Amino acid sequence: MKNLFFILLICFTQQLMAQPPAEPTPPPPPPPPIEEFDPNTPMMFAEQMPVYPGGEVQMQLDIMKNAPYPKEEYEKKISCTVYVKFVVEKDGTVSHVEALRTIPNIPAFTNVTVDAVKKLKPFAPGIHSGKPVRIQMTIPVKFVTK
DSSP states (O other), X not given: OHHHHHHHHXXXXXXXXXXXXXXXXXXXXXXXXXXXXXXXXXBSOOSBOOBOTTHHHHHHHHHHHHSOOOHHHHHTTOOEEEEEXXXXXXXXXXXXXXXXXXXXXXXXXXXXXXXXXXXXXXXXOEEETTEEEOEEEEEEEEEOOO
């Protein structure tokens, strides 16, 4: 009788603990497709960003050399920072130079800065997925009197 009770207890508890067969789990959704980028639209970032010959310090020196402090503004001790946006093309040349933030009613800073950036040497182009790409860059150019 003890054995019968024990066997019934085991069978009964197995029935209580048994779970219904699980439904197969659906596979996860596929990852979103990698969007192809338009090669004509400048990118903000690339696997390898453009590099100026001699590095950033040389770029700053070249801008300083080609962007003389406007005489009248220097005499008035006016200081400012001009933010310039430009595109480094697939061949490394600079194009689409545009001042983003300037001092209103004092165009001299903007003019000399834009001209100086246009005169920059060609960069080593940006590379993305093994191909040269157009990269949009923004840099500050500071004018400070002593």
